[in-house]
Amino acid sequence: MTDRRNKILDRIRQLRNRTVDRGCTEAEAVEAAAKVAQLLADNDLTMDEVEIRATPFTCEDTALEADIGERIWLVAEAIAHLTDCRTWVSPTGADPVRIFFFGLAHESEIANYLLAICSRAMRDDLSRAAKQWALYRPNVRRRRRGAFLDGMADSLARRIRALKPPRPPGKGIVVLKDALVEAELERLGMRFRDQRGRMPNDLDDGFLDGRIAGDRVALDPGLRPPSRAAGLIGSDGP
Template sequence: MDQQTELAKVKARIRALAARTVERGCSEAEAMAAAAKVGELLEIYGLSMSEVELREEACIQRTLVFDDPRRQAMGWLFPALLRFTECRGWTVGRADYVIFGLEPDVQMAEYLMQVIATALSYEEVRFRNSADYLRSRAAPQSVLRSFRIGFADRIAARLEELGTHRRATEQAAQEEAVRNGSAGTALVLIKQRKIEDGFKALGVRLRTVTRSAVVRDKGAYGRGREAGGRVGLDRPVGAGPAAGRLPRK
């Protein structure tokens, strides 16, 4: 089996596993097991990507819908996730999150969004049953919004931390390649051009929307940040020497 055929089969399996969600009839345990396997396969695929494969890689678009109270937190951390996965993205209405980029990056973004959303549901149930929530004098919805904002803030910070580390590592690798007489920035430039050209072909016009959030319960916000630090995103995300782990802080 040649490399292209093998990679095509890997991507087909990733798509099949990614479709195994609770919304589509799987149990939560089955969905999480599938998500974990998706992560493993994405790591394998990333490690095998070469310049030729990048030139041939297509841009794709995915829409994730969070038509429930989680959408506030997902919207708050969405820009950081896009920067981390090197994708373009936008929202349609209040619940639709659109991700655009090279297929492995979009799949990584989709994987992370699902893992984070599942973790938020779990952590919110824990918080609702905690003494901090039960003794709060603020309105329940205000307490939960503060919790979600804290959760999203911590996840976004973790993504930014890892993204900063990866970019610094990539920059060092590129500088080393230049010193050795190699085209260290070739892959980066090819990737950027492919995404920009693909996005222009969509004909989508974006506008920036500024969002603000009011934290009415600082205690709930703090519990949300703690919950965001517990999310089990331990496996390496990314490829090559720049790969790292989301820090638990």
Template sequence: MNRESIRKRINVLRERTTARGCTEAEAMEAAAKAAELMREHNLSGEDLDMGEEVATVRASDKRLRHRLWAMVAVCTNTRAVTRQLIGSLQVVYVGRDPDPEIAAYLLDVCNNLIDAELKIYRQGSFYRSRRKASTRRKAAADFTVAMVQRLTVRLHDLFRGEIDGARAAKAGVELDRRFPASRSAGPAKPHKVTYDDAAGAGWMAGDRVNIGRGVRGGTDQPLLIGRS
């Protein structure tokens, strides 16, 4: 059983209280077991509040969408590391619960949104008028990068009041502890736009996205993000 599974198991035990319908004997037994597991695995109360969540993405998307992955971490006060798989990547967000879950959900929705808008763009006249596969790839890349840029700006504006440097710093410490061999990939090579028309269409697609609130602030409403 890995550390994350142990952490979740302990938190389940901690929730077995009389206030939640357990008998006093059941609550005491659960508390004792939780304390035993914490001692056995050298976990503190703060450790139990720190979690991780995984979003699986296409490896081919890294070059064009990595800025979105990073902005999601900023907006949710998490830190992220990528793990290479066969044909895909895992973006692992680490931070105080429920921040990693929000981050993975947000990234998944944004990636699906870009895919949907890109599919629509490829049906348009400008894209279809590119005769070569190479020029179509360039147009699609320009569209994607511009849409990512617009989404990152809008997400930052949306979460601006909730960005917490201290919370993010603790997430960074936890990420380093969990992934001690990870290292920064350094700045990515800038994307050179070939088609202004494609980039403009991507920016407008990012601007059309309907983003609603409801992630924190004591509400149980989900984040609403999607096409208007």
């Protein structure tokens, strides 16, 4: 973005702060609002763009035990798709596994919160399911555990992707957010390589059990942290 455009956006934000609540007279506030409207029209801008460009970027991360962390990347990718964030995983072999989300502040926070909902559900349901395998041989238990978690990750990822409404055609605010995130990653010199190597074990009976468990997880509480009043995920408005 050019310096001139930056200056225009800064000017608009300054004018928007000239309100009666901030000590201006009513006439001054009306005059400022008129100037904002004129600047928006003259420069083909919207208030959505002004606000989105003023929002800071953050990186949120979560540490997870290896068996869940190695499989929840599928869920993390679905969450990143839902929240318009970027996600990546710590290098193969790391323990604990760290899942990262990078994006606009409120969206990366929501992404991390939703990941916590899913990881806790995977941990709790695995604990319950493992009681059925207590008498199995150790190698069978390990196989069942992995397949169960693969099934849960598959189910949760599918359901989370289905939560996102279709994108409107053209260059909407979502497209702008994508461009801003990519530009910030470029500025930070961050480059990523797809290192996913393992395939889910969908042949073991535990996989179907995991999918059934994943279908039962209540995702609604994960749409936003309870302390925030951020806009709905995937929407263009507040």
